[in-house]
Amino acid sequence: MSLIIGIAGLPPERIVFAPSPLAELAAILHALAEPAHHADRHGRLTAIAAALPPDLADRLIEAEFLWRSTRADILLPNAPGDTLTEDLDTLDRLDDETFVHAALEITCSREYSRRRPEPLSDSADRDRVRALASARGPLQSAFADRLLADPPAVRAWLRRLLEDCEQAFFADVWQQVRVRLAADARHKTQLLARHGLAEALTAVSPAVTLDAARSRIVVDKLQDAATSTTDGLTFLPTVFGRPHLIVVHAPGWRPVVHYPVATRGDEEPRALSPETVGRRLDAVAHPVRMRLCRTLARGPHTTGELAFAYDLSAPEVSRHLAVLKKAGLLATRRRGRYVLYELDLPVVARLGTDFLESMLR
Known part of the structure; x- marks a missing residue:
């Protein structure tokens, strides 16, 4: 399964690597809402939550x-600014229809990759959005009702x-991570220009x-989707977003890739395909192989x-x-x-983490 970004006709100078304060703040808010996704940031997240x-x-x-479940597209700007204020100013320039649709599409839309009627101008779509929001609980239902009734007031509130x-x-937090994010963006920009x-x-x-x-970029994700762009493509590095690799690919939006970078003391980010993770889980799930693993x-x-130990034939082993x-x-x-076989303990120890990261990516 893959997410495809078609780039035929896209000039290299329109591929941008840049940090975004808004995207990093959204990553922190997600991590605060779902701390189990970010065990490596537990201490920092606990300190932030305690100080709120x-x-x-x-x-x-x-x-x-x-x-919470993923980031709304409005929180991942395709033209990031140097400050949160600049990112929020860009967000303010979106018209109400675009803002409302983007704010609701993640949780109140059945098909992210397909254009749909807009809830502010289409009564049937408005009823559909309210029904989906209601199914997700009273808080989301109330927020959707407020947003549909008075978009400017809710936008100002947000x-x-x-x-x-x-x-x-x-x-x-931004003062502590922005240098790292800017350095990563510069490094990727230099790689693009030179190599x-x-x-x-x-x-x-x-x-x-x-x-x-x-002429396409392939992102290994647990979904099948596609978009294309000739207008531009933005890559936003993140410290707090790890292990998530998020791609904005809604119709009509300039694609954005929000990718995790390594911080000091971290291993470099790694990514196993879901197929590799599945193959490893299948390999250890068989009862005979599980017994062999116990010995190895x-x-x-x-x-x-x-x-000899398990009373099996050599060809079967x-x-x-x-x-x-x-x-x-x-x-x-x-x-x-003789060939000696031994279980690769560090690899096996990461099976649970690899499985979780492939799901969260």
């Missing part, structure tokens, strides 16, 4: 559907909310690749030793070992004419 004024915490809950976040915690798009995309994430023959976790063994090796779960070394 009670009134601000309550107001964040009112609008958290904009960033801006004040984000500005209050800046005053409460984000200004300090081409393919190398720049590889540096973004192993999950993002260039299909040059078909304790030390290296030959095929003959494993066959070889077949199971081949499955585990193809899945990347075994390390091997030779001792004379």
Whole structure:
């Protein structure tokens, strides 16, 4: 499964790498709402949450559907500014119809990738949006009703909310991460200019690749979707967004890729395809292979030793070992004419994390 961004006719100078204060604030708000997605940021998120004024915490809950399950497109600007104020000014320039549609499409639309009637001008679509919002609970239902009834008032309320976040915690956080994000964006921009798009995309994430023959970018995601652009493509680095790799691909929007970068002390971001994760889980799920893994976790063994230990034929053990090796779960070394197999413990230890990251990506 892949998300495709067609780039035929897109000039290289319209591919932009730049940090966005609004996108990083949205990533933090998401992490506060879903801390289980971001265990590596637990200490920092706990400190931010503890310092939130009670009134601000309550107001964040009112609008958290904009960033909880995923980020609404309005929070990922395709022309990011240097400050949160600049990003919010750009957001203010959207007309009400565009703003309302984008704010509601993530949770109140059945088909993100297809243009639909607009809720402010189409009564049937307005009823559909209200019904979907109502199914998601009273807070979202109330927010949708307010937004549909008075878009300017809700837009002003949301801006004040984000500005209050800046005053409460984000200004300090942004000062700490903006240099890292700007440096990453410069590095990717230099790779693009000197070595081409393919190398720049590889540096973004192993999950993002260039299909040059078909003039498209392929993003390894648990979805099948497609968009195209000749207007431009924006890449926004994030510290707090890890492990998520988010792509704005709604019709009529300039595509945006929000990608995680490594921070000091982190390993470089890595991405396994869902197929690789599935192959590894299938490999260890078989009862015979699970028993073999139990032995191989304790030390290296030959095929003959494993066959004797479990009363299996050598060819049968070889077949199971081949499955585990193809899945990347075994390390091997030779001792004379014998091959010793051993479980690759660091790889196996990451199975749960790899599975979760492939789901969250």
